[in-house]
Structures are given as C-alpha cells and as structure tokens.
Amino acid sequence: MSTWVSINSDPRGGIAPSTTRVSNLANHLTRNARRLGDKLALVWGEEKWTWEQMDARVNALAFGLRDRFGVSKGDRILIQSQNCNQMFESMLACFRLGAVWVPANFRQTPEEVSWLAQSSGATGMICGAEFPEHAAACDEPERGFMLVIGGPKGDSDFDTLVDFYMGQTVANTAVDRDDPCWFFFTSGTTGRPKASVLTHGQMAFVLLNHLNDLMPGTTHEARSLCLAPLSHGAGIHQMTQVAAGAATVLFPAGRFDPEIAWKIVQDHKISNMFTVPTIVKMLVEHDSVTQYDISSLKQMIYAGAPMYRSDQKYALSVLGKVLVQYFGLGEVTGNITVLPPSEHFEDDEDMRIGSCGYPRTGIEISIQASDGSEMPVGQQGEICVIGPAVFAGYYNNPDANAKAFRDGWFRTGDLGYVDADGYLFITGRESDMYISGGSNIYPREIEEKILTHDAVSEVAVLGVPDPVWGEVGIAVCVLRKGSEATAEELHAWLKPKISSYKMPKRFILIEEMPKSAYGKITKKIIRETLEQRGLLGEVTFA
Incomplete structure (x- = not known):
C-alpha cells in the first residue's frame, strides 16, 4: 500500500505545510462513545445504533482494513455507495486510521468513477453491491482490495469483515493540521471533477463553525435528517452532528418522497436538516407538510444554489422562521456566508432580497476585479475568500491551484457584491x-x-x-x-x-x-x- 505524499510540493503557492498536531476527527466518535455510550447515534431504516455500538463497528472496520489490507496513514480509499450506515462508518474508520476518504457521487458512470480512482491514487475501494459495473471498472492492480457493502457473505463483504474483527480497538492515528482526511470532488461543471483536499485541522474549524453559525444550541438531544448524499455537503453536515453528539437519521434508499421525509420529522422529532433549494421547494409544496407534526424542526438549512424569492416566501409561510441559508463551495467546505432564521422574512420590505447573508465567523470576503484589486461597496466582482475553512488545494493539480489562489485569496468563480453592511449578494456564476x-x-x-x-x-x-x-x-x-x-x-x-x-x-x-x-x-x-x-x-x- 502506498503512503501519503504531499498533495503538491507547494499547493498554496509558497506556504509550507503545517506540522502542528491536531485532534483526529474520529476523536469526536471516541468522545461520544465514552460520554454518551448508550445514547442514539444513527438510524438507518429499522436499525438503530448507539454511540458505543457505532464506535465498536468503526473500530472493527479500521482494525480489519489495517490488518487484512494494510491500510495506513495517507492511503486513499474510494467509496462508491448510496447512503447507508456502512458508508458513514467507512468515513470514520478512514479518519481513525489517518487514511483519506474519497467518496464518489454514486450516480456517476463506471467510467467516471474509474477516473476518480485513478486520479486520486486510491489503493482500495469500498463499493455497494448494487454497483458491480463500477467495481469492475475500478478493478485495477493498483487497487489493493475491494470491499463490498451488502454482498454475499465472504472475505470481500463489508459486514463479514466487521463481524470478524468485532471487539478489536484502534487508537486514533496522530495527525497534523494539514494532514488530508477527505478528497471532496467538485461537481465538474467545467471539465472533469477536481479533488479538493480537506484536512483534519481545516475540518475541525468547519465543524465548530457549522455549530456556531448554522445550528447554535445543538446538543446530543438533537436529531438530524440526512436527505442528500453523504459524499458531499451532507457528509460535512452529518460530521457536525457527530461533533455535537446528535443523532443522524438517514433517509431510506430509493426515490425521494416528501411525505416520507415529513413522517420521519414527526416520528424522530427532527431538529435540523440540510438540503438544497429545489428539495425545500418539493417539501413545502407537497400536501403532506400539513399532515404531520413538524414542530420539532428548528433549522431547515439550504445551500448549494440560491433560492428564488418566490420559493423563499412560500417556504417561510409554511414552515415559519426555520430557514437557514449558507453560501459556500466544496473548496471552502460550505463556509462563506450565513443568513440565519432571524433574517428571513416574508415581507419584502424587511428582507434583504437576494442576499445570501454575512461572512461566517473567521471568514473574510473580498470582491475583486480581474486584476485582484478590491471593488467598491455595491459594485460587482469575483467573490474571493480567506479563512481557516479554505481547503489545502487540489490534489496533484498545480495548474488548477495556480488559478484558484491569488495573493492568498481563494477565487470562487462566483460573481457578486457586498452592501454597506457587509451582506453578500450573488449575481451569477462567471461561467454562466x-x-x-x-x-x-x-x-x-x-x-x-x-x-x-x-x-x-x-x-x-x-x-x-x-x-x-x-x-x-x-x-x-x-x-x-x-x-x-x-x-x-x-x-x-x-x-x-x-x-x-x-x-x-x-x-x-x-x-x-x-x-x-x-x-x-x-x-x-x-x-x-x-x-x-x-x-x-x-x-x-x-
């Protein structure tokens, strides 16, 4: 198995990698297992796991990956799976070993996922049994192992491995601030997806920022409904729940049904959920929204695209003041702005129409002209950001890194302006x-x-x-x-x-x-x- 080599000799254009020791992200699970051992951690279909049970499964998986397949710090492990408890466990096991979690968009073609495997240098793959063509496309000598979720019992079955090593424990691997933990692939709106390198230190800040700015007051008594694939923003959101000790309910497999979502909100007393504006629209326009008790919902967090004002007003009329908007890219791990419930209004006179909010805690925004100079208040330019949430760079892609950073600022490629109070308004994507x-x-x-x-x-x-x-x-x-x-x-x-x-x-x-x-x-x-x-x-x- 290969070991980690720096993502680039100089991923940030002259800033040396950190050697500052930080807590491994999997320590959140360790802490929860000790403090909240018998409290609910995860719900998937009819099954439930406590924090102690989840920690035991993650320990067994991590031990098995290391003992049977030699997975060690820096190894990249590709994941091709729909949401399930095993996918969530694979994330935490990779973190625990100091390995890099490389989740694919499960709807991509076998050829596209094969390219992700090659470009990331993945040395192993965990794949859902419903994706045999993807597994075959990635079955290359450099992939040292293939572990199947939901396959026939045997050496390559995920749960067989976990059962075999149940009872074994693995200490959280020592990591530095800039040690990679996750390759977060861009959506690839232009060309092939690029692997944004997320690190343990960066993610530690992001989880705290999410809790502070998006879901203040979240504790182990909270419940979160996971609607979107864990491979991207929903995975970040659910790690935030782990940091808070809050339980996650994974939406059942299959086509999205708003009525099922609202029933889950009622049955599990869901406190928060993260999704995109189009799903919010589907949820609030469905007749079932009035048929269930959804009074437990405190935060309906939406991101990934702007919400049109007409949809925003209707959602507020149905749900009340629970909408939370944030703006952010994968490269900034979602952390650029926030518009909290207190600043969402049905009345146009009260609402900052078109704004995606003010800068997140610890984040600074600069609206820049093409030459990098600062644009005056109210004038459009490229939205650029600095702060601890900004990623380490694109893996093995110095050309993309050179374009993405200028004078230390990350260039989002989005266009917008700020008003006199510092609120950001997105006017479009430069590529649009x-x-x-x-x-x-x-x-x-x-x-x-x-x-x-x-x-x-x-x-x-x-x-x-x-x-x-x-x-x-x-x-x-x-x-x-x-x-x-x-x-x-x-x-x-x-x-x-x-x-x-x-x-x-x-x-x-x-x-x-x-x-x-x-x-x-x-x-x-x-x-x-x-x-x-x-x-x-x-x-x-x-």
Missing part, C-alpha cells in the same frame, strides 16, 4: 454569463423576473450560439402543476418587464427540470439534456 451583442448577460436577474409569473415553477436561462449576436439567451421553464401557459405567452408577458438586450430569444417548456445528483439545477446538465432531445431549435422570437 454569456455575451450577447457585446453586452454581458447574467441569467440570475432574468430568472427571478420569470419566476414572478404565476404559472412558472422553475426556470433556467442560458446562453447559446447565435450567428448575429454571438450568443442569445434561452429560457427553459417548468410550469406549476395545473397551470397553463405557452412559450408565446411567456415571451409576451416578460417583454415589457426587462431590458430588450436581456430578453431571452427562445422559451422552451419541459415537464421536469434536469438536476444533478444533489438536486441542484446546473446549466451544464440542462444544456446536455436539450441537445439530447433536439430542443435547441425551438421557436425564436423577435
């Missing part, structure tokens, strides 16, 4: 901008306008090539259930409400908006879907 007739067009403003139409439920505006203007905008719309409108009607309705150069030249109506594995609406996926369906040649308006 298109140029029509020499003018820069940012889709966000147009999308917000279209969503004020009573018949429109979801919308995405993107630029497509045009022989006259270079690029023109198209508006892809999903109508509300039971509503009717034509492309011509939407065009005529919007035309007097927006500047002519921003006016979309095409309207395309589809039944369902294509989304990423994490429930986000991404322009890349929409564009690919339209091309596959041959819809890019829809009616063009004058």
Whole structure:
C-alpha cells in the first residue's frame, strides 16, 4: 500500500505545510462513545445504533482494513455507495486510521468513477453491491482490495469483515493540521471533477463553525435528517452532528418522497436538516407538510444554489422562521456566508432580497476585479475568500491551484457584491454569463423576473450560439402543476418587464427540470439534456 505524499510540493503557492498536531476527527466518535455510550447515534431504516455500538463497528472496520489490507496513514480509499450506515462508518474508520476518504457521487458512470480512482491514487475501494459495473471498472492492480457493502457473505463483504474483527480497538492515528482526511470532488461543471483536499485541522474549524453559525444550541438531544448524499455537503453536515453528539437519521434508499421525509420529522422529532433549494421547494409544496407534526424542526438549512424569492416566501409561510441559508463551495467546505432564521422574512420590505447573508465567523470576503484589486461597496466582482475553512488545494493539480489562489485569496468563480453592511449578494456564476451583442448577460436577474409569473415553477436561462449576436439567451421553464401557459405567452408577458438586450430569444417548456445528483439545477446538465432531445431549435422570437 502506498503512503501519503504531499498533495503538491507547494499547493498554496509558497506556504509550507503545517506540522502542528491536531485532534483526529474520529476523536469526536471516541468522545461520544465514552460520554454518551448508550445514547442514539444513527438510524438507518429499522436499525438503530448507539454511540458505543457505532464506535465498536468503526473500530472493527479500521482494525480489519489495517490488518487484512494494510491500510495506513495517507492511503486513499474510494467509496462508491448510496447512503447507508456502512458508508458513514467507512468515513470514520478512514479518519481513525489517518487514511483519506474519497467518496464518489454514486450516480456517476463506471467510467467516471474509474477516473476518480485513478486520479486520486486510491489503493482500495469500498463499493455497494448494487454497483458491480463500477467495481469492475475500478478493478485495477493498483487497487489493493475491494470491499463490498451488502454482498454475499465472504472475505470481500463489508459486514463479514466487521463481524470478524468485532471487539478489536484502534487508537486514533496522530495527525497534523494539514494532514488530508477527505478528497471532496467538485461537481465538474467545467471539465472533469477536481479533488479538493480537506484536512483534519481545516475540518475541525468547519465543524465548530457549522455549530456556531448554522445550528447554535445543538446538543446530543438533537436529531438530524440526512436527505442528500453523504459524499458531499451532507457528509460535512452529518460530521457536525457527530461533533455535537446528535443523532443522524438517514433517509431510506430509493426515490425521494416528501411525505416520507415529513413522517420521519414527526416520528424522530427532527431538529435540523440540510438540503438544497429545489428539495425545500418539493417539501413545502407537497400536501403532506400539513399532515404531520413538524414542530420539532428548528433549522431547515439550504445551500448549494440560491433560492428564488418566490420559493423563499412560500417556504417561510409554511414552515415559519426555520430557514437557514449558507453560501459556500466544496473548496471552502460550505463556509462563506450565513443568513440565519432571524433574517428571513416574508415581507419584502424587511428582507434583504437576494442576499445570501454575512461572512461566517473567521471568514473574510473580498470582491475583486480581474486584476485582484478590491471593488467598491455595491459594485460587482469575483467573490474571493480567506479563512481557516479554505481547503489545502487540489490534489496533484498545480495548474488548477495556480488559478484558484491569488495573493492568498481563494477565487470562487462566483460573481457578486457586498452592501454597506457587509451582506453578500450573488449575481451569477462567471461561467454562466454569456455575451450577447457585446453586452454581458447574467441569467440570475432574468430568472427571478420569470419566476414572478404565476404559472412558472422553475426556470433556467442560458446562453447559446447565435450567428448575429454571438450568443442569445434561452429560457427553459417548468410550469406549476395545473397551470397553463405557452412559450408565446411567456415571451409576451416578460417583454415589457426587462431590458430588450436581456430578453431571452427562445422559451422552451419541459415537464421536469434536469438536476444533478444533489438536486441542484446546473446549466451544464440542462444544456446536455436539450441537445439530447433536439430542443435547441425551438421557436425564436423577435
């Protein structure tokens, strides 16, 4: 098995790696097992585990990985799995050994996951039995072992290994602040995903920051519902629950059903949940929201994309003041801004409409011009950040690191401005901008306008090539259930409400908006879907 080699000789452009000893993240589990041993830690379907039981399973898995497969500090272990207790346990076992947890988006193709295995230098793989093609695609000599979750009993079965080594214990491996613990893959909106290197010291700050800024007052009595894949933001959120000693309830496998979610909230007295705006929308618009007691819910945390104002107001009318918004990328582990429940209002006069909040504790924001100079208050530029939540760099990708950092600032690629009070407003993603007739067009403003139409439920505006203007905008719309409108009607309705150069030249109506594995609406996926369906040649308006 290979051992850790620095992610780059100089991942941050001149800043030497730290040799400051920090607590291993798995110590949160150790502490909980001692202090809260018989208290609830995890629920998955009909099964439940206490902190003592979870610690025992993680110990057994870590011992088995080390004893049978030689896993040691710095080894990268690829995970291809849907949410389950074993996936959660694999995270903590990797941390305990000082190994690096490398979770894949389970909806990716076998070829894509094979590339993740190669690019990360993974020396072993833990794979759900429902993904045999992914396992086969990653079955290379450099993968020293393959452990299967839910497979037939035998040497390669996850639970067989845990049962065999049950009772064995493993001390939490000594780690430094900059020792990697997690390769957090970007969603790959442009090109292939990049592995953001998260470290033990960085993550320690992130967990404390989440508890302080997003879920103040969270204790071991809290309950958290996990709706999204553990491979990304939900995994960070659930580690926050471990840090607080709060129990996690994993949503059952299969298609997302809002009624099941609300029943779980009632039955388990859920205190908080983390998701994306599209899932919040599905939850609050479903009839079942009024059929269950959801009074235990204190924080409905949403991130990953801005929430349109119309959806925000409706969610507040249904749930009350429990919405928490944060803005952050995987590279900053979600820690850039926060807009707490006290600053969410139904009344437009009270609400800072369009703001994603103020800087998180310990985080500093700079709005910068293309040359790195600071933009004045109220003027748009690239959102750049510094602080302990910023990642160590992209694994084995010096070119990407050089582009991502400038004078110590991490460049998010998002555009926005801050107001006089320091609140951040995101105006768009730099990659979403298109140029029509020499003018820069940012889709966000147009999308917000279209969503004020009573018949429109979801919308995405993107630029497509045009022989006259270079690029023109198209508006892809999903109508509300039971509503009717034509492309011509939407065009005529919007035309007097927006500047002519921003006016979309095409309207395309589809039944369902294509989304990423994490429930986000991404322009890349929409564009690919339209091309596959041959819809890019829809009616063009004058």
